[in-house]
Amino acid sequence: MTPLLRVRLIDDDDDLRAAQRQTLTLAGLEVEEFSAAEPALAGLSPDYPGVVLTDVRMPGMDGIQLFQRLHALDPDLPVILLTGHGDVQMAVSALQDGAYDFRTKPVAADRLIAALRRALATRALVLENRRLRLPSLDAAAAHPPLMGDSAAMVRLREMLHRVAEAESDALIRGPAGAGKSLVARAIHQQGRRRSRALVTVDCASVDAAGFEVLLTGQEAAPGSRLPRRPGLLEGAHRGILCLERLDDLPRHLQTRLLALVEAGEFWLPGAAAPRPLDLQILATTGPSGDLHEGLFYRLSRAILEVPPLSARREDVPALFRHFLQAAADRLSRSVPPLTDLLMARLSTHGWPGNLRELQGQAESHVLGVGPWTPDTAGGDRPALPDLVAACEAGLIRDALREARGNATEAMTLLGLPRKTFYDKLSRHGIRPADFRSQ
Incomplete structure (x- = not known):
């Protein structure tokens, strides 16, 4: 997946905007600059291949109002706010409402570029997920994945539809090859999160040493022009995280996973504040999968039994x-x-x-x-x-x-x-x- 490098820069201070444009251009970023918020909205769509960097204090439409307009257009479009010290509380509130990050002026060039590269990597992941999901949705409409008129399948389809409507966490149990992953995909396709990512991880193949990096991501090496590696939690934010074969994950990693998802937020390296974490979690296990007690209670709000053939x-x-x-x-x-x-x-x-x-x-x-x-x-x-x-x-x-x-x-x-x-x-x-x- 080729990282996107486009930044839409909005600041009414001509000198400051010119300095920022030069800094970002030297870092290899493509800059689109605007002196006001209203013109910056022109040409933006949910497919915009980039991120937005905007000052908060501007005449007319300010940066917070611009963020709200952008968030309504595409909640997954990363918006980074540049604030004065007096605007920090306002920026934190916007962060809780879905803004990607904020930076307090004056901001060091290396920190600003690092934040933008993180946002660009996140944007690239969102657009790639959307592109990959389109064929699967068409295929699902043409070939229903959970066929059968048996009583067991009728009940299963009824239950998964309820889980999808309620956006509830769920435990999907059944023997190998019975179609547990198909149930997870059907929940995603039928629920309100179908336009968001379905991020799947095979817990049986997780490397214990890289577990934390897998979930939370990894910062790029110093001096590298490559973006950071986003974690699964970041990729699944506002979508669904599907944990396949969760009962094969070692107990101590199940405990760490529970702590991460229960926190309801996560920190990106170098971020000024934690980002909210909004997940629906689906997990698949064998018929009597062995789970950490707390994780079982978190997921057992709905238990879907997938029958053997x-x-x-x-x-x-x-x-x-x-x-x-x-x-x-x-x-x-x-x-x-x-x-x-x-x-x-x-x-x-x-x-x-x-x-x-x-x-x-x-x-x-x-x-x-x-x-x-x-x-x-x-x-x-x-x-x-x-x-x-x-x-x-x-x-x-x-x-x-x-x-x-x-x-x-x-x-x-x-x-x-x-x-x-x-x-x-x-x-x-x-x-x-x-x-x-x-």
Whole structure:
């Protein structure tokens, strides 16, 4: 990601503005200068590739009013205020309202340039995140990531929608490959923070020695023209921080993480005051992930259980067809036929790898190299009783879905007497109540 170097400078003092322009230009920054706030608003948009440096005391529209206008235009546009000693309290208040930083005049050139480079690095990160999010939002609209009509998936979608609306922290639990990261992305896409960053960190691969730098960032080396490295907390501010496999993070780092997010603010190196920290936190763990007690209570305001594929077998055919079409499109191949034997194998397989295994099986089928393709040797053929049982369970579920969970109506559709119907429900572990909300 190439750092942006543009600074919009506003100051009504011509001599001071000229001196600042020269200092910033010598530091390699591209300067756009204005003698008043009103003209400086012209041409600015949420895509502006730079930051704003403005004096506070100016005739007409002052620097605070300019910041408020800019904040309404784009809350993520960094605005640095230049203040006299009498304006410090005013600047601190603006900082709490979302201003990026303030500097008290006279400000040393090296400190001002360092603050601007931090702001430029932050701006570059925001614009890059926005650019990367656009395709994923389009893809999500075209291919819903959490498919299935099983009762477990209906409940899961209802709960994640509530979490998204409430902007609540949440703990997402489930076995490997079940789709926990898909749940986190769906919460982001459905919530009010969808225009903000979704910053994801894999806690299982975190280096303990670099943990603090990863979260809070790292200042550039003295004399370097490169910007500082922003931390994850800074990148996720006003957005969502997703902590994948949080139960794999060592306990002492979980304690430090809790302290950082509970503080509600963080310090940038060389900053005059702390910056507020506004986060929605999502964390994924295994079915019984081991978390620090305080961190668990912080995240357990909502607990979303992602079921294994074996607990929602009725969703397997539709999911397989979805993955099959996606693989065929990506590989520029036609979708191969689905035989009765293949569908029976899909229904009787245990799927220990969950969605990840099912997706891999679909791609193998498109390529014609999987163990279940007609012309490939190997693979266990399901026994006839297993095939019959899988078919019977599928027909019962279809009837209950059509009858919206009404057992009497489903019996009529299947032509079964009451006792036989309920014996089969018990044998297959099917509950009519699970189909009443579908």
